[in-house]
Amino acid sequence: MLKTLYITYDGLLDPLGQTQILPYLEGLAVQHGHRFVILSFEKAERWADVARRQTIIERLQRHNVVWLPLRYHQRPTLPATLYDLMLGLWTAIIAVQRYQIQALHIRSTVPLTLGLLLKRWFKLPLLFDLRGFWADERADLGMPRTGLLYRLLKKLEQTGLNQAEQIVSLTKQSLRYLAEHSHNPQIAEKTTVIPCAANLQRWQRDEQARTRIRHELGWQTKQIVVYSGSLGGGYRSADLAECFATWLQSEPNLRWLVLSNQDPQPLIKALQHLNVPAESYTIRSVASNDVAQWLSSADVAISLITPSYAKIASSPTKFGEYLACGLPIFSNAGIGDSEELFAQGVAIKIADFSVAAYQIAWQRYQALRQQPDLAQRCRAFAEREFDLASAIERYAACYRELER
Template sequence: MNVLYITYDGITDHIGQSQVAPYLIGLGKKGHQITLLSAEKIDRADIIDKYKMKFAEAGVEWHFVTYHKSPPVLSSMYDILHMRKRAKELIQKNKIELLHCRSYMASLIGLHFKRTQGIKFIFDMRDFWPDAGREIKRFDVENNFLHKSVYKYFKKKEKEFLEESSHIISLTEAGKLVLQGWKKEGMKIKSPISVIPCCADFDVYDRSNLDPQALENMRQSLGIIGNEFILNYLGSLGPAYLTDEMMDVFRTLLQKKPDAKFLIVANNDHHLAVEAATRKGIAPEKIIVKRGTKNEVPYLIALSNLSLFFIIPSFAKQACSPTKLAELLAMNVPVIGNTKIGDVDDILRLDLNNSAVVKSFTNEEYDSVLSKVLPKINEGNNHIRESSLRFSLECGIDSYNKVYQSLNSN
C-alpha cells in the first residue's frame, strides 16, 4: 500500500527516533511503500544525516520541512501550511492511497486531503492532546484568550478527526473507552478503533546484548558500590510528574533497604529532582541524577532493581502509554506506577511482572506496595520480559500492518 505518514514530531526528536522511525522501517519490510513527511529541527544535522541513510536503506522516502518554534501559534500555522503543500506534491507523485497522521497537528493535513481528494486517513491520536495541553497550562484557557481560542479550535477538530477518519488508533484501552462513551453520547464515530500501545525495540532493550565491561564502567562512573539497591526513575521532569511523591516512596524504601540509591535518568530540569530530595531531607549522596543518551539508557536500566514513575492523574492521562514502561519491562525491571494512568492498572501486576500500582499518595500505601513488591523481586525477575512481548516493536509493527491491510481491502 502507498502510505504517506505525516508527523509534526520530528525524527530529530527522541520520540521520533523511538516511536516513528522503527515502525516505518518495519512496515516497509512488510511490503508497504512508505513516504514520510515531518517537521525537523535542522540544527541537528548529524541526526538528519544518520536517518537519511537508515531510511534510504529501508526504502522509506523521507521529506521534511523546517520546524519553527516562534512566534507561538503563527509558526505552527506556517509549518502546517508548508507541510500541506509538500503533502499535495507527494500524494500526486507517489500515488498515495493512505494518509497515516500522528496526533492532531498532522491530522489537520490528513483531514484536508480526505475531504478534497477522498484519500483514506488514519487518526493516530496518541492522547487527548488539547486536554493534555490544558491540564499542564500549555493552553491557559482561564487566563489567555489566544490559548482558549486554540484549545476550542482543536476540540472542534478532534470531533471532526474522530467522525471523518477511516481508522482511529488509541494508545490505551482506557482511551478507547472514552471514545466509545462519546459515541454513545451522540458523536458520529463510525470508524474502527484499534489500541496500539507505545512499544520498545526488545533487541535494544535486552540485557544479554549489553557489553559487560561497559555496564561495569557505567556502574563505577555513577558511584554504585557492590550490591546497592537501585531505584530508578526514567523520563522527563516537570509539571506533569509527581517528583515530591516519588521522593516519599524512596524515603520509605530507605527504611527497608538503607543502602538504596535513587537513580534519576532525565534529560531536563535536573534541579527539580535535587530540590525535591532536599525538601524531603534525603542525603545528597543517595541521589544520582544523570542525562542518559539513547545508547546509555539500556545500561542505566540494567543497573536498576526497581523502577518508579508517578504521573498526575487526569482526564487526558487516560490515553497515556509511557514509552518507558515497555523499555523497563523488556529489561526485566519491575515497576511501581500510580493508578488512573492509561492502562497501567491492568499492566502492572504482582503475579505477571512483580510490579504494582499505588492507589493513593500516602506513606502507608507506599509501605504496603513495597512490602509486596520487594519479596517478589527476591524471587527473581527473569520472567518479566517474556510476559511483556505485546509491548515489543515487532508486535506494534504487526498491529499497524493489520490496520493497513484492513484499509487496503476496503
C-alpha cells in the same frame, strides 16, 4: 502495497521520532513492502545537528523513504502553528500528486486538519494515529476547557474519529472511553490498540552490564531503584524525591539511580531539602543506546506522572523498557493501562502522592520481590504487550484494511 503520506508534527530528529515513528515505518517497509513519504516539522536546534540529520537521511534512504522536512515554528503559538499548517498543506498537496500517494497516515491531532482536507480533495483512505487526547493534554497545561480553541480541537478530533477508515489508540482504556462515549459505534470497531512499543532485542536484561555498573557505582550489594526519563513538570520530580527519601528511612542500603539528560539541579535541591545523603543516589546522563545496560543494574523501577483524564490515553515508553529489562514498576494509578500492570503483578500501585502511600507500596514490593519468577514475568508481559515486532504487525493489519 500502499504508497503512504505520513504526516507528523513531531520531528524525525526528536528522540520520539527515532523511537516511536521510524521503527514502525521501517518495519512496514521492510516486512510488508509499504512505501512512505514522510512530512515532518523539525525544530531548528535539532536540524542544526548535521551529524544526526545525516544519520537520519541515510537511514531513510536504506528503505527508499522520501523525507519532506519543514521548519517547526513555536511562537507565537497559534499564528506559528497556523503558518506551519498552511505550508504543510501546500507541501502535502504537491507530494500527493508527485508521488502518487494512495493513503494517508496522520500522527496526532494537529496535522489532522491536513489529513481531512487531503482525504476530501483526493479521495484517499485515512489512518488517524490518535496517540492521545491532545486537546485535553493541552488543557492539563492550562488551556481553558471552556475556550474556543479547546472546543475547536475537540471538534477536529471527533471529526477525525468519524471520518478515518482506521484509528490507532495507545491504550485499552482510551478505546473503552471511545466505545462508551462516542455517538458513532463504528469508531470502536475500526480502532486498534498499539501502545508505545520497544525493540525487545535491544531492551533486555544484561547480566554482565549489571555486574559492571554496580561495581562502578560501588553498589554491589545494594537494592537499586531506577528512574529513566524526563524530570519536572508532569513527571513529579519533587514527589519522586520524597518517595525515595521515605523508603530510605526504612531501607538505609537502598540506592536511587536516575537516568536523564535534563537539568538535574531541581531534583538535587529537592533531595537536599529532604536531607537525602548524596551517596545514596546518582544522576547520570546516558546515551540512548546504553540505557538498557543501566536499567539492568537495578532491581525495580519507578514512574510518577500527574494523573488526569488525558492520561488514560497515555502509554509511557518507559513502561515497556522497564519491563523488557525484567524490572517491576512502582507507578501511580490513572496512567493508561497501568491497572492491567497492577493486576498482572508486574507493577506496584502507589495510591497517592503521600508518605503513607509510599510506605504501603514499599511493603507490597517486599512481598512481590520474593517471587522467584518476577523478572521473567515482567519480560513476558513486555513481550506480549510492548514488543515492536507485534506493533508492526498490528499496523500492517490496519494498512490491509486501508487497501480494501
